[in-house]
Every structure is written in structure tokens, then in C-alpha cells.
Amino acid sequence: MLFEDIMSGGKGGHKGGHPVDPVPTVIPxxxxxxxxxxxxxxxxxxxxxxxxASAALFSLQAWRIPVSRRVYHVLTTVITIVGALSYFAMASGSASALNCHSVTDHHNKVPNTHHDVCRQVFWSRYVDWAITTPLLLVELGLLAGLDGAHIAMAVFADLVMVFSGLFSALGEKHTSQTWGWFTIAVIAYIFVIWHIAVEGSMVVKARGERLTKLFGSxxxxxxxxxxxxxxxxGIAxxxxxxxxxxxxxxxxxxxxxxxxxxxxxxxxxxxxxPETIAEVGGWWSHGLNTNPEGRIRIGNGGEA
Structure with a gap:
């Protein structure tokens, strides 16, 4: 019997008058x-x-006001600089990794096959978020007049959210690991909302109607x-x-x-x-020098 007859269902390729189907090939x-x-x-x-460009503009604006009132300017400048560094790292191709997972291909009447899908993950994006999102929360906390405890807890929950997203992005796909980390990130985000939005909206009311509306927005x-x-x-x-x-x-x-x-x-x-201004003195404005005028005291007597 010839191989060609079998493949074509010719004279030698059938039994009882029924042609033989072509032999399927399975190639991954x-x-x-x-x-x-x-x-x-x-x-x-x-x-x-x-x-x-934004970081440069924010930095120039900071020079026009006293150091004690530059809190928002400094934080905003740092946020945009970190964002610029992150995007430069991604654009230059030096801050990504391939996350591969196996996909099952289902075939008709033949065994299933498997192939790998490798997706590019820009991990520098998560480094960016781990630095900039806490600073954004600090700005909102200062604007509302929140105490340090609530701001610190919001920052901690935010870091849990960001790193959970990173672990999920680099972990095995379609497993409990991926969606477990994703669930942790969502729960952490709820805590961020609680400490900033809920607590902040209650505290800011004491600072006036204009500031309350601004903070809410x-x-x-x-x-x-x-x-x-x-x-x-989740989609990507x-x-x-x-x-x-x-x-x-x-x-x-x-x-x-x-x-x-x-x-x-x-x-x-x-x-x-004016109600938004967060004026900070002490170390922020004068450094560790306790004598702002620059005079040096000698012993218990006079001044130099």
C-alpha cells in the first residue's frame, strides 16, 4: 500500500468502500x-x-515664593521628575521584562497542544507609582489638614497596592497567584479611600467652604x-x-x-x-541652624 494512496483515500486507502481521512498532523x-x-x-x-517641561515649569514657579510655602511646588516637581525618568527608561527599552505563560490550544479529534505567550511588562512603571503616588497622597493630606497617622496609613496602603500590582504582573498567569495579588491591591485601595477621602472630607470642613470644595474635587x-x-x-x-x-x-x-x-x-x-497654603517652618525653612540670623553664640556671653 502506498503512502500516497492512504493520504488521498485512493484504491488502496479505503476499506469497505469508505475513504480514509487524511492523517492529521499536530505541530505546536x-x-x-x-x-x-x-x-x-x-x-x-x-x-x-x-x-x-512640566518639571522645569514647576521648579521655576517655586523660586517665586518663600521656602516655607514651597511644599506643593517641591512635591509636584519631584513627582514629574520621577515620571520623566520612568518614561525615559521605558522609551529607551531598559526597564521591561517578558512574562511568559503557557496557553493550551484545543484541536478537533487530535490532542491538545501548548504554546507560550510572552508579554512585555514595564516594571519601571511600578517603581514610578511606588514613589509618586505616596507623594500625591501627602499633597491631598496636607490640603485637607489630615494628621500624620492617617497620611502614613494611606501611604502604606498605597505601597501595598502598587507592589501587589507588580507581583501580579510578573507572576504566573491564570492562577490564583495573579488574581490573589490583584485582590490584595483592590483591598489596599479601599483603605486609601478611607484614610484620604473619608477622613479628609471630615477634617477639611473646619478649614472653610472653598477649601472643602477644592479638596473634594x-x-x-x-x-x-x-x-x-x-x-x-485586568484587561491588558x-x-x-x-x-x-x-x-x-x-x-x-x-x-x-x-x-x-x-x-x-x-x-x-x-x-x-490662601487657605490652601501649607506653610512649614523649622527644619524645612531654616535647616538645622537654630539661629536663623547666622550669629554664633560663644559660651553664655555675647555674640560673635
Whole structure:
């Protein structure tokens, strides 16, 4: 019997008048890579430039006011500088890793096969969030007049949220590990809302109606945008339903709103509404020198 007859169902390839189906072949698919493309990298470079320009502008504005009133300016400048460094790292291709997982391919009448899907994860994005999001919470806490305990707990919950997202992004996909970390991040975010939005809205009322409205607007703006981040993560990193380029563009828009737009908003309000000014003296304004005039006391007697 010839092999060709078997494959073609010819004279020697059937029994009882029934042709034999072609012999199926099972060839595993190669590895599938999900990486950033041209649109993604162009977006990263554009956002880097915007962050650099914003940081320069915020820094120049800081020089026009006394040191004791520069708290928001310093924090906002640091936030945009860190964002610029993060986007430069991503745009230059030096801050990402491939997270691979196995996917099962189901076939008809033949054994299932498996192939790997490797998606690019920009871990520098999580480093950025671990530094900048606590600073944003400090700004909101100072604006509301929150005590240090609530601000510290909000910052701690925020760090738990960010690192849980990182562990989930780099962990094994479609397992309890991935969605376990994701659940922890969501719970931590609820604690952030409690300490900043709930407690802050109660404390800020004592500082006047204008400041209460401003805090409500800024806190709502930040916390609503932050709620979109895990949704994007679930669609992109968790569900692989979004391309890496689309993920980059979406996160870039969110980062622009939460860092640059928020920064301009709070600094403009700081200039227009006197109640927003957080004036800090002591070490912040004068350093460790307890004698601001620069005079040196000698013993118990006079001055030099």
C-alpha cells in the first residue's frame, strides 16, 4: 500500500468502500510575543518630554515664593521628575521584562497542544507609582489638614497596592497567584479611600467652604482616575485583551492627568486660594541652624 494512496483515500486507502481521512498532523505553534511597537515607543518619548517641561515649569514657579510655602511646588516637581525618568527608561527599552505563560490550544479529534505567550511588562512603571503616588497622597493630606497617622496609613496602603500590582504582573498567569495579588491591591485601595477621602472630607470642613470644595474635587479627580488603573490592568496584563501599545497609550493619558494636570491644578489653587497654603517652618525653612540670623553664640556671653 502506498503512502500516497492512504493520504488521498485512493484504491488502496479505503476499506469497505469508505475513504480514509487524511492523517492529521499536530505541530505546536511557536512562541507568541506581545511587545511595544512604534506607536507605543513614540508615546513614551512624547510623555517623557511633557514631564520634563512640566518639571522645569514647576521648579521655576517655586523660586517665586518663600521656602516655607514651597511644599506643593517641591512635591509636584519631584513627582514629574520621577515620571520623566520612568518614561525615559521605558522609551529607551531598559526597564521591561517578558512574562511568559503557557496557553493550551484545543484541536478537533487530535490532542491538545501548548504554546507560550510572552508579554512585555514595564516594571519601571511600578517603581514610578511606588514613589509618586505616596507623594500625591501627602499633597491631598496636607490640603485637607489630615494628621500624620492617617497620611502614613494611606501611604502604606498605597505601597501595598502598587507592589501587589507588580507581583501580579510578573507572576504566573491564570492562577490564583495573579488574581490573589490583584485582590490584595483592590483591598489596599479601599483603605486609601478611607484614610484620604473619608477622613479628609471630615477634617477639611473646619478649614472653610472653598477649601472643602477644592479638596473634594481634587480627591475625587485622583481617586476616580486611580480606579481606572486596575481596570486597564485586568484587561491588558490580566486578560491579554489589549495590545501593549494600547496599554502604553492608556496609562500615558492617566499618568498625564494624575501628575501634570493635578500638579497645575493644585499650584494654581495654591496661588488663588490662601487657605490652601501649607506653610512649614523649622527644619524645612531654616535647616538645622537654630539661629536663623547666622550669629554664633560663644559660651553664655555675647555674640560673635
Amino acid at each position: 505553534d511557536p512562541v507568541t510575543y506581545e511587545r511595544a511597537g512604534g506607536d507605543g515607543f513614540r508615546t513614551l518619548w512624547v510623555i517623557f518630554v511633557i514631564f520634563i 481634587l480627591a475625587g479627580f485622583i481617586l476616580i482616575l486611580w480606579a481606572i488603573y486596575p481596570i486597564i490592568w 496584563q490580566g486578560g491579554h485583551r489589549m495590545s501593549v501599545d494600547a496599554e502604553i497609550i492608556t496609562y500615558a493619558v492617566l499618568d498625564m492627568l494624575t501628575k501634570v494636570v493635578f500638579g497645575f491644578w493644585i499650584l494654581i489653587s495654591n496661588r488663588q486660594i
